[in-house]
Amino acid sequence: MNNHLSNISRRCFIRSLALSAAGVALRPRHACAADVDPDRIALVSDTHIAADLDKIVRQIWKMADNFKSVTGEICALEPRPAAVVVNGDIALQDGQPGDYRSVAGLLEPFRAAKLPLCFTLGNHDNREEFCKALPALVPKDNPVEGKLVRVIELKRANLFLLDSLDPMPGTPGGKLGEAQLKWLASALDARAKKPAIVLAHHNLQWAPDAKGRYSGLADTAALWGMLRERKQVKAYVHGHSHVWKTEPRDEMHIIGLPATAYNFKKEELVGWMDAKLKDDGIALTQRALDPAHPKHGQTTALTWLR
């Protein structure tokens, strides 16, 4: 523990003693910075919140209730996560102002718990409406014009949050674009010594489908070539497919996050991931909304492959 943290711990401890002596009930969860686990990340994706909080899709999924459950679980974590990432498709269908107003209300527990929260955007989002409704969540000094990107520097890894929202009429695909790729290359080069985890909403897609379309990331080849050259990059994390999955490729891990909103196949996990960085990898504990789901509580430990 460094001096800064140990000073905080000491102050917290002394304050706890004083408050206990005074008979004041403590809320240790939110009391002290020392309660934060610098290696813990809550990974959420595809929340699909509608303006109407009672909106149900696929007959059974009430997305706002799902997000409330996940929010409650994350806010109750002890120790607290160093970062909470929501990896795109925040809004129901096309990023209406009312969708983001609902999101703003649902985020209140995160704000009250002062958890560090950040978002990427997906194909069902609208950048302008997101920025209008949630200005506090827009990265400051955004380095790529027209995109929302940021780097989160954690103790054991740097997270690079990308923006793959690039509306292509009639397709659910996404694109990073040359300017963002150029920025990412320089941001990675400036942080070559620590493991890097790259996150964007869209899954990778190396070639168009039979109709020449992309439902995943249209500039996958350009991105992947650049990541492959940089040995510090250990993993690419996406949402979009609503399927929890990991696979290795070129000595990197590709990690697909489960959706919080709903699944497309009933056996797929709906929930979030409680991630923990290690010196040589990451452990992903699956948190299903349905505690009876066979994968709920299981941990997948990934070791960095280079």
Ligand SMILES: [Zn+2]
């Ligand atoms: Zn989605």
